[in-house]
Amino acid sequence: MAAIKMSSNNIFITGYAKLPTGITAQELYTVVAIGLLINRENGTIVDLDCTLVTSTAKRFVRENLVGRKITNYDEIECIFNERYYGCAKKALLFALKICNEKFNEVKAN
Numbered sequence: 855m856a857a858i859k860m861s862s863n864n865i866f867i868t869g870y871a872k873l874p875t876g877i878t879a880q881e882l883y884t885v886v887a888i889g890l891l892i893n894r895e896n897g898t899i900v901d902l903d904c905t906l907v908t909s910t911a912k913r914f915v916r917e918n919l920v921g922r923k924i925t926n927y928d929e930i931e932c933i934f935n936e937r938y939y940g941c942a943k944k945a946l947l948f949a950l951k952i953c954n955e956k957f958n959e960v961k962a963n
Contacts, residue, residue: 865892866891868889869935869950871948887904888904895911897925918937
């Protein structure tokens with residue numbers, strides 16, 4: 855993976871949500887965590903990482919979020935509802951919603 859150029863205009867925001875019992879990720883992590891590097895000015899997701907177990911799941915999340923605006927949570931939710939059928943979907947969406955709320959707080963202050 856290519857290195858992301860850090861900019862003073864980028865901020866780092868995290869979100870966490872409890873995973874459902876009985877899935878591999880829950881056995882390893884208990885919660886799903888997502889960390890987003892976001893452009894402070896326009897809300898664009900520049901990079902991210904998450905605690906999903908498989909590299910395919912992590913790549914799916916990255917490819918569907920990088921370049922999108924965290925402020926367009928409804929669009930993000932729609933994409934995941936249409937395309938992501940993993941057991942962690944509800945937790946992942948909740949963690950992203952928390953990131954959206956945190957970003958809105960940063961922008962308000």
